[in-house]
Amino acid sequence: MAITMPRLQDIKLPLYSIIFGKQMAYAAVTRLTKVVVLLLVIGGVNAESQSDTASIECEKAEFSYEQGDADTALIHLKRCQQAMPEYLPALALLGKIQSRQKAYPQAVITFNDAIKRGADESLFAREWADALLAVREYEVIKDFAGYVAFPDSQKAYWLLARAESCMALQEETCARESYNLRGEIADDIEQPLGLAGIAIKTRNWKAANRHLQQARKFNDTDIRVWLAMAQVSQGQGKIEQALDYAALAFQINPEHPLVLRIMADLYLAANDDAQALSTVDAILKQSPQDPYALLVSNSLTSNTERALQLQAVKNQIEKLRASLTEPSDELMYLQGLIAYQEGALETAITQFEHLYKEKAYFPQTIVLLAKTQVQLGQRAEAIKVLEANQDLLLTEAPTAYALLIELFIEQGTVFKALGSWQTFISTYPKRIDAQLLEVKILLARGLLDRGAEKLTVLQQRYPDSTEIQTVYAVVMARANQPERALMAVKQLLGAEPQSAYLLNFKGALHLMLHQYVDAATALDEALRLSPDLTPAKINRIWLTYQQGETERAVNEARELSSRLPRDLAVGQLYAGLLLSSGQSGQAMNQYLRLMQLDDTQQSVIEALVTLRLQNNNLAAAIQGLSRLIELEYNTVQNLLRRAQLSIALGEVKKAEIDIKKAALLANNDPLLLVAAANAALQAGNSRLAIQSLHRARELMPDDLLAGLKLAEIFLNENQSSEAEVVLKQLVKAHANQVDVWLLKGRLAEQQGDLNNAKRHYYKALSLNGDYDLIYAKLYTLTQYGVGSDEFEKILIAKVSKQPNVIFTRNLLAQLYYYQLRFESAAKHYTYLYENLLPEDKKPAFARRLAQTYFHFNTAKGIEYTKIALQSAPDDPYVKSLAGWSLTLQNRPAEAVKLLREAYTLDGNNPDTAYFLAYTLAQLELNSEAQQVVSQLINKQRGFAYEKEAQALVARLKNAS
Numbered sequence: 001m002a003i004t005m006p007r008l009q010d011i012k013l014p015l016y017s018i019i020f021g022k023q024m025a026y027a028a029v030t031r032l033t034k035v036v037v038l039l040l041v042i043g044g045v046n047a048e049s050q051s052d053t054a055s056i057e058c059e060k061a062e063f064s065y066e067q068g069d070a071d072t073a074l075i076h077l078k079r080c081q082q083a084m085p086e087y088l089p090a091l092a093l094l095g096k097i098q099s100r101q102k103a104y105p106q107a108v109i110t111f112n113d114a115i116k117r118g119a120d121e122s123l124f125a126r127e128w129a130d131a132l133l134a135v136r137e138y139e140v141i142k143d144f145a146g147y148v149a150f151p152d153s154q155k156a157y158w159l160l161a162r163a164e165s166c167m168a169l170q171e172e173t174c175a176r177e178s179y180n181l182r183g184e185i186a187d188d189i190e191q192p193l194g195l196a197g198i199a200i201k202t203r204n205w206k207a208a209n210r211h212l213q214q215a216r217k218f219n220d221t222d223i224r225v226w227l228a229m230a231q232v233s234q235g236q237g238k239i240e241q242a243l244d245y246a247a248l249a250f251q252i253n254p255e256h257p258l259v260l261r262i263m264a265d266l267y268l269a270a271n272d273d274a275q276a277l278s279t280v281d282a283i284l285k286q287s288p289q290d291p292y293a294l295l296v297s298n299s300l301t302s303n304t305e306r307a308l309q310l311q312a313v314k315n316q317i318e319k320l321r322a323s324l325t326e327p328s329d330e331l332m333y334l335q336g337l338i339a340y341q342e343g344a345l346e347t348a349i350t351q352f353e354h355l356y357k358e359k360a361y362f363p364q365t366i367v368l369l370a371k372t373q374v375q376l377g378q379r380a381e382a383i384k385v386l387e388a389n390q391d392l393l394l395t396e397a398p399t400a401y402a403l404l405i406e407l408f409i410e411q412g413t414v415f416k417a418l419g420s421w422q423t424f425i426s427t428y429p430k431r432i433d434a435q436l437l438e439v440k441i442l443l444a445r446g447l448l449d450r451g452a453e454k455l456t457v458l459q460q461r462y463p464d465s466t467e468i469q470t471v472y473a474v475v476m477a478r479a480n481q482p483e484r485a486l487m488a489v490k491q492l493l494g495a496e497p498q499s500a501y502l503l504n505f506k507g508a509l510h511l512m513l514h515q516y517v518d519a520a521t522a523l524d525e526a527l528r529l530s531p532d533l534t535p536a537k538i539n540r541i542w543l544t545y546q547q548g549e550t551e552r553a554v555n556e557a558r559e560l561s562s563r564l565p566r567d568l569a570v571g572q573l574y575a576g577l578l579l580s581s582g583q584s585g586q587a588m589n590q591y592l593r594l595m596q597l598d599d600t601q602q603s604v605i606e607a608l609v610t611l612r613l614q615n616n617n618l619a620a621a622i623q624g625l626s627r628l629i630e631l632e633y634n635t636v637q638n639l640l641r642r643a644q645l646s647i648a649l650g651e652v653k654k655a656e657i658d659i660k661k662a663a664l665l666a667n668n669d670p671l672l673l674v675a676a677a678n679a680a681l682q683a684g685n686s687r688l689a690i691q692s693l694h695r696a697r698e699l700m701p702d703d704l705l706a707g708l709k710l711a712e713i714f715l716n717e718n719q720s721s722e723a724e725v726v727l728k729q730l731v732k733a734h735a736n737q738v739d740v741w742l743l744k745g746r747l748a749e750q751q752g753d754l755n756n757a758k759r760h761y762y763k764a765l766s767l768n769g770d771y772d773l774i775y776a777k778l779y780t781l782t783q784y785g786v787g788s789d790e791f792e793k794i795l796i797a798k799v800s801k802q803p804n805v806i807f808t809r810n811l812l813a814q815l816y817y818y819q820l821r822f823e824s825a826a827k828h829y830t831y832l833y834e835n836l837l838p839e840d841k842k843p844a845f846a847r848r849l850a851q852t853y854f855h856f857n858t859a860k861g862i863e864y865t866k867i868a869l870q871s872a873p874d875d876p877y878v879k880s881l882a883g884w885s886l887t888l889q890n891r892p893a894e895a896v897k898l899l900r901e902a903y904t905l906d907g908n909n910p911d912t913a914y915f916l917a918y919t920l921a922q923l924e925l926n927s928e929a930q931q932v933v934s935q936l937i938n939k940q941r942g943f944a945y946e947k948e949a950q951a952l953v954a955r956l957k958n959a960s
């Protein structure tokens with residue numbers, strides 16, 4: 001698997017103690033890079049037979065040490081100790097030699113032994129401090145109070161070490177105290193330089209600059225001052241200024257390894273890979289086996305020689321580690337870095353997890369562990385690591401802090417992302433990545449227009465930023481504007497024509513545009529440049545599917561999934577293709593397997609919820625939604641979804657609890673509050689719905705949707721006065737909204753003012769003449785004798801203008817029917833039947849035609865009754881019409897059986913009651929006929945056969 005090597009900022013060792021501490025010598029830097037040599041235990045030396053006395057050997061040892069010849073000093077010291085094993089100064093000198101030869105663990109042991117025997121710590125204060133710092137015994141240095149008795153020079157040295165230790169322990173107050181105490185006995189650059197270091201660590205740039213200006217007064221040619229000023233500028237996002245300061249340090253000492261390292265960092269921060277590589281090469285000329293420089297060089301350019309050197313270092317590290325009785329953090333760190341670059345992620349994560357537990361090499365270990373976890377698809381674990389250390393990352397590794405926000409967005413926890421981003425942007429207002437994260441958060445919240453607007457501003461502000469151009473392309477793709485996205489990607493490819501990432505992006509956009517030949521060309525080129533680029537492989541398989549080769553795509557996805565079983569994107573592709581090919585059972589198994597790998601992936605859980613809903617397994621779907629809620633993915637929406645499923649299962653109490661939680665969490669989002677109100681209505685809890693809508697309107701007083709829903713609930717609850725208050729507000733804010741006037745009409749109806757209702761409905765009609773509901777409302781008013789003539793004219797005009805609109809023509813026919821204008825009604829019903837209705841709808845509509853024609857054309861009525869019988873022989877009214885047709889054909893004995901059945905099935909139909917009574921009278925069953933027709937007259941008014949029924953009653957009375 002191809003791995004993108006982290007920038008040098010991610011892998012460099014902490015520079016605080018080097019720049020601001022007492023070890024700012026060449027050896028202090030090279031100690032970090034010559035780890036293979038430095039960790040070797042110093043071996044014994046063969047003693048030569050000498051006749052010198054023991055005291056002379058001791059003096060020679062001391063003299064050689066003072067002259068800087070530690071090896072010779074050790075030879076003389078061995079002879080001295082053989083002759084005088086209890087000689088305490090000799091033991092102290094041994095510790096000093098071990099410290100100078102960087103055998104720090106041995107030196108600490110030796111010094112401790114000397115102290116136990118009563119040695120004066122001031123005799124070896126410097127070397128003891130060096131050794132304790134090297135083995136990270138910071139607490140010992142911090143807590144040792146005996147330094148106050150040291151001579152001033154040793155005391156000053158110890159206080160410098162104490163300040164360094166306090167900083168390593170994250171105790172800035174202690175460090176500041178140490179520097180201030182040192183300033184009382186030593187008037188030099190170290191105090192202001194150290195205080196500047198504390199200010200930089202706490203991001204107090206103003207104080208840092210003040211202290212550095214004081215440091216410059218002591219020594220304007222000390223490279224530490226200029227390097228610290230570079231760090232201040234870099235921390236403020238002023239990379240060009242930081243490079244200028246680093247260049248001044250370079251002029252002073254162009255070969256100092258620390259200068260070169262910081263300049264490499266800055267070039268990388270400025271995206272100047274060429275200068276960064278040149279600087280790293282300079283480091284490697286000094287230290288050809290510097291593993292850190294080799295790693296960075298190898299990540300910037302393919303170089304066989306560098307790769308071989310790195311492999312040699314790797315082999316040395318592995319041999320050395322095998323020879324050690326206890327694990328070495330530094331070796332593990334190097335092994336982890338090398339494994340990461342080689343793509344051996346499982347090996348890398350083992351090393352970084354150990355270092356993370358030991359809290360070694362922070363923040364680099366945090367960053368690398370999280371990045372490795374992301375590479376392995378363990379995003380939830382990466383979030384835990386980054387989130388637990390976000391305060392440190394904010395100041396020490398802002399790029400990793402930005403990664404945390406990216407992961408929050410990716411995982412759907414947008415409000416967490418928003419909170420962290422607000423901290424990030426307030427700390428780094430000028431960082432491009434901080435500004436881009438705002439765009440990404442807006443997109444994740446569905447605010448595409450605002451996101452695009454912000455992005456346009458950034459494009460104008462940073463026209464040459466490839467990162468902004470890349471995000472712009474992503475935004476355009478998400479906005480379903482692949483053409484614009486493609487233009488942006490082509491511009492990027494103009495600068496980086498060999499970028500496999502951009503070629504894959506280009507191929508994906510061609511896929512969106514269904515330009516399959518161009519997609520294949522781009523994706524194949526991406527895979528030629530980077531054969532292991534998994535996203536390009538995924539897109540290539542998807543292209544195969546889009547071209548109709550489903551079986552081949554499924555097989556290729558299965559093969560890729562078998563080779564990369566832990567890759568979630570590959571697994572989701574395979575599961576999706578199984579689902580698309582109708583293999584839902586296998587797709588379910590695949591999604592379940594992915595859940596076992598990582599049960600935090602939103603898309604996987606969502607897919608399982610969908611499949612379980614398709615299988616009507618509501619309980620299992622609820623479990624999936626519960627997991628999404630637990631992970632805080634779209635919490636409010638998923639609470640409402642779970643509530644709806646609980647309602648479907650009859651668990652209304654559980655649903656109400658979820659709705660209440662959703663309403664609380666949605667406190668600042670009116671749309672979500674309206675959704676909660678809808679769910680509450682489904683649960684039958686109008687009170688909760690009203691509460692949610694009131695809160696929504698408090699947040700957005702003029703919001704149309706919330707106001708309409710609230711007014712509608714009040715009308716449904718017959719709370720006319722409350723509805724009237726809401727509707728008055730809506731009329732002021734939304735006078736041109738049809739739904740407002742429809743509800744005003746409903747309110748007038750509820751208050752019994754039908755003429756006012758009519759006015760409101762006509763106002764709505766003037767705003768939208770094609771809204772069927774308005775015509776239905778006006779038609780209802782005509783049933784009460786309100787506005788019939790006016791409505792008829794409107795319908796006639798509408799039908800004339802749009803003759804083939806079914807709803808309005810059918811409504812006109814219905815109006816005519818209930819006005820007993822049967823021939824006019826039949827004209828429109830017949831037009832519908834012959835010209836507009838699909839064939840499958842005609843038999844059912846024939847019933848209505850038969851009903852109408854029987855009033856004036858018996859033959860047509862019988863014709864359409866036969867058609868209706870073919871499609872709905874058991875329909876009560878069709879039975880009634882069939883019976884009536886027999887009666888009209890003078891076959892009442894046959895008719896009465898059908899009419900009795902119809903009357904039994906639907907005794908409330910006035911036509912059926914009249915048909916039965918009339919037929920019974922024809923059979924001279926007058927008593928029964930009179931009973932049926934009398935009940936009809938007493939219960940019904942305004943039905944089509946009312947006059948005929950009254951005539952029948954009179955006839956039957958006369959007959960009796």
